[in-house]
Amino acid sequence: MNGVNEKTNRIGWWFIGLSIVGFAAFMIYPIVSSVKLVFSSLSGDSSTFVGFGNFVRLFHDTTFWSSLGNSFLFLIVEVPIMLLFAIILAVVLNSKTLKLRGFWRLLIFLPCVTSLVSYSILFKMLFSADGLINKFLENIHLISAPIPWLTDPTMAKIVIILALLWRWTGYNMIFFLAGLQNVSDEIYEAAEIDGASKIQQFMHITLPALRPIILFTAVQSTISTLQLFDEPMNITNGGPNNSSTTIAMYIYNVSFKYVPNFGYAAAMSYVVMFIILVLSVIQMKVANKDD
Amino acid sequence: MKKFTKALVGMGVVMASATLLTACGNSNSSSSSNSGTTTVTIWADDPNFNVPVMKTAVKMYNAEHKSSGVKFKVQTEGDYNTKVQTVLSAGNKKNYPNIIKIEDYGAKKLISSYQDAFLTQDSVNLSNFSAYKKSVVSYKGKTYGMPFDSGVSALFYRKDIFKKYGVTAKDLDNITWDQFIKLAEKVHKGSGKSILGTGALIGEDPDMVRQLLQSAGAWYFDDSGKLDVNSTAFKESLKTVKKLKDDGLITGYSDFNARNKALYNGNNLAVIEGSWFSASIKADKKSSGKWGIATVPRLSGVKGATNSTNEGGSSWYVLNTGNTKADNAAKKFLKTMFDGNSSFYAKVLKNQAAVATYKPAMKNKEWDTTDTFYNQKVNQYFKKNMNKIPAVSYGIHSSEVENILSGNLGNYYSGKTSLNATISKIESSYKSQVGSN
Numbered sequence: 001m002n003g004v005n006e007k008t009n010r011i012g013w014w015f016i017g018l019s020i021v022g023f024a025a026f027m028i029y030p031i032v033s034s035v036k037l038v039f040s041s042l043s044g045d046s047s048t049f050v051g052f053g054n055f056v057r058l059f060h061d062t063t064f065w066s067s068l069g070n071s072f073l074f075l076i077v078e079v080p081i082m083l084l085f086a087i088i089l090a091v092v093l094n095s096k097t098l099k100l101r102g103f104w105r106l107l108i109f110l111p112c113v114t115s116l117v118s119y120s121i122l123f124k125m126l127f128s129a130d131g132l133i134n135k136f137l138e139n140i141h142l143i144s145a146p147i148p149w150l151t152d153p154t155m156a157k158i159v160i161i162l163a164l165l166w167r168w169t170g171y172n173m174i175f176f177l178a179g180l181q182n183v184s185d186e187i188y189e190a191a192e193i194d195g196a197s198k199i200q201q202f203m204h205i206t207l208p209a210l211r212p213i214i215l216f217t218a219v220q221s222t223i224s225t226l227q228l229f230d231e232p233m234n235i236t237n238g239g240p241n242n243s244s245t246t247i248a249m250y251i252y253n254v255s256f257k258y259v260p261n262f263g264y265a266a267a268m269s270y271v272v273m274f275i276i277l278v279l280s281v282i283q284m285k286v287a288n289k290d291d
Numbered sequence: 292m293k294k295f296t297k298a299l300v301g302m303g304v305v306m307a308s309a310t311l312l313t314a315c316g317n318s319n320s321s322s323s324s325n326s327g328t329t330t331v332t333i334w335a336d337d338p339n340f341n342v343p344v345m346k347t348a349v350k351m352y353n354a355e356h357k358s359s360g361v362k363f364k365v366q367t368e369g370d371y372n373t374k375v376q377t378v379l380s381a382g383n384k385k386n387y388p389n390i391i392k393i394e395d396y397g398a399k400k401l402i403s404s405y406q407d408a409f410l411t412q413d414s415v416n417l418s419n420f421s422a423y424k425k426s427v428v429s430y431k432g433k434t435y436g437m438p439f440d441s442g443v444s445a446l447f448y449r450k451d452i453f454k455k456y457g458v459t460a461k462d463l464d465n466i467t468w469d470q471f472i473k474l475a476e477k478v479h480k481g482s483g484k485s486i487l488g489t490g491a492l493i494g495e496d497p498d499m500v501r502q503l504l505q506s507a508g509a510w511y512f513d514d515s516g517k518l519d520v521n522s523t524a525f526k527e528s529l530k531t532v533k534k535l536k537d538d539g540l541i542t543g544y545s546d547f548n549a550r551n552k553a554l555y556n557g558n559n560l561a562v563i564e565g566s567w568f569s570a571s572i573k574a575d576k577k578s579s580g581k582w583g584i585a586t587v588p589r590l591s592g593v594k595g596a597t598n599s600t601n602e603g604g605s606s607w608y609v610l611n612t613g614n615t616k617a618d619n620a621a622k623k624f625l626k627t628m629f630d631g632n633s634s635f636y637a638k639v640l641k642n643q644a645a646v647a648t649y650k651p652a653m654k655n656k657e658w659d660t661t662d663t664f665y666n667q668k669v670n671q672y673f674k675k676n677m678n679k680i681p682a683v684s685y686g687i688h689s690s691e692v693e694n695i696l697s698g699n700l701g702n703y704y705s706g707k708t709s710l711n712a713t714i715s716k717i718e719s720s721y722k723s724q725v726g727s728n
Binding site: 043045046060061062063064066128129130150151239240241242253255256257258259260262 | 372373376377379380382400403404405406407408492494495543545549687688690691694695697698699701702719720723724725
């Protein structure tokens with residue numbers, strides 16, 4: 001028996017060996033060597049060891065804090081709205097009485113297969129001063145002058161949030177929809193017989209049943225929102241007045257636009273990673289409180 | 292569940308760090324020599340301008356050096372500045388192109404950051420070029436770049452409409468901003484149109500501030516490279532833009548295309564841009580005869596203020612690929628064509644409207660012919676003013692400063708913050724962002 005196990009083991013190792021090599025070369029090695037970067041200041045091809053100098057500098061860097069603030073704002077406003085929409089949509093699309101269910105599901109998931117850059121450019125066009133949205137609002141006489149969607153700091157943030165909602169709600173909905181398949185109809189039937197309203201059913205059956213999925217989507221959305229780059233880069237280019245510059249954009253600028261300093265950029269990346277780690281742990285602790 | 296959460300944390304950490312740290316960039320050009328022939332790779336970014344210019348240079352050079360054993364390859368690269376910075380950061384000499392175009396504003400940043408990557412071009416005779424180019428292509432007393440085109444600025448304006456409201460070409464010649472604002476107000480009140488336009492929101496547009504600064508021989512930095520936004524020139528530049536804005540004489544468009552549209556349909560009557568912008572004006576063929584050019588107004592009350600300035604322009608640099616044969620061939624090619632061949636310059640002036648800074652070629656009569664679109668000797672204007680552009684050192688942190696400016700100037704122009712408060716905010720942001728470097 002033992003011999004067979006050993007043999008299967010060996011074959012198994014062969015199967016995963018290749019991906020381990022790839023993982024080591026392209027993930028583990030860069031991560032380990034980035035630790036070295038964090039403690040040095042690189043100006044182009046000259047490198048000096050600065051210890052925690054990058055972190056001290058980062059602490060005083062107002063641009064770092066303001067872009068981190070922007071990223072957090074997107075996180076705090078967009079993620080809860082998106083997840084709520086996603087759950088509601090999932091419940092509606094799970095209803096047995098809904099006609100053309102497959103069609104609606106497809107329609108809501110479709111934005112997720114569009115490329116980030118192309119949908120961002122489309123949003124930029126839609127919301128430009130003489131874009132479709134303004135033209136439409138003017139034609140139905142809702143507004144008399146074009147709304148400065150992309151040129152007003154608050155409006156620009158709203159446009160980016162709208163874009164994110166459009167792109168990612170369907171993606172999260174799929175997870176909830178999958179989660180709902182595991183909830184037995186009998187529970188709802190029993191609840192109905194006991195006189196529970198639809199809202200009560202949602203609050204006391206659906207939501208608890210979806211808890212692990214909510215956790216998963218919340219953690220994943222937190223990670224991706226803190227790394228937000230494509231949308232602000234393409235829709236507003238961080239403007240106006242740097243009001244939509246995210247931390248990932250600032251890291252990019254420090255690496256590729258300004259005097260290149262990969263050490264400083266790596267230090268910022270580690271701070272963001274640490275924040276994500278802390279947020280993820282908190283979310284898990286909150287979600288698993290009763291376990 | 293426990294296992295799942297652990298896996299999730301692990302995944303999160305790896306994903307977060309990996310996506311943030313792995314910067315993607317690939318290039319696949321080679322400058323290697325294979326059996327006898329040496330390949331010299333040239334990078335440029337504008338398929339309507341510097342790419343055909345380079346192709347012309349290669350064609351003419353090859354005709355004269357048939358048995359040199361060197362093959363030239365001109366490549367058009369998109370997303371240019373990022374690509375150049377990425378290939379230099381990667382530091383793999385074999386992947387370097389031999390010759391690259393670098394925008395004058397960004398040259399010092401790249402040379403100082405990647406000193407080993409650049410080769411000096413000691414044989415360039417800088418006295419052959421417009422004086423302001425010298426500080427652009429030099430670093431630590433050595434010549435790194437082959438000066439190429441100039442962005443000598445001009446006021447492009449709708450002369451038909453200006454004339455309608457009593458403003459002639461003579462009125463606009465060599466005046467101050469105060470005088471210009473008075474004239475512009477006349478046209479603005481009469482026509483109801485915006486006078487000047489910028490290709491970005493006014494607070495985010497570096498072009499206007501840049502041009503005003505350089506017209507007075509100033510920049511964001513002093514000669515030693517220290518931030519210098521407390522200068523009279525800087526303050527006066529900001530005040531001028533604010534005055535234009537308060538009087539409704541300037542409009543900031545969301546991007547360059549939006550501005551071009553406004554220029555073509557007559558909603559915006561003038562623009563201050565580098566000579567290369569002429570091509571965009573001329574793209575609207577039906578407005579032939581309606582446009583004119585004049586000098587850029589000068590700042591009032593600033594020492595050294597002139598009516599000449601610059602926006603953009605670029606030079607050619609040779610990279611150290613480790614392949615001596617290709618490196619030397621690249622240098623020789625540049626020296627032969629760009630610092631010695633006047634008929635080449637005449638050709639690209641005619642075909643690509645390349646306003647180059649090579650002085651010996653300016654004797655060519657092509658510079659003094661009347662441009663039928665403007666009905667004016669446009670190239671002659673460029674030629675004359677190019678040599679009057681005040682020389683400034685662009686420093687290495689211009690991108691950083693411009694980003695800080697776009698975060699702060701909007702509030703000043705809208706009246707939310709005072710001039711002095713804005714400047715001290717810019718200074719403190721710069722200090723905190725650029726840090727010890």
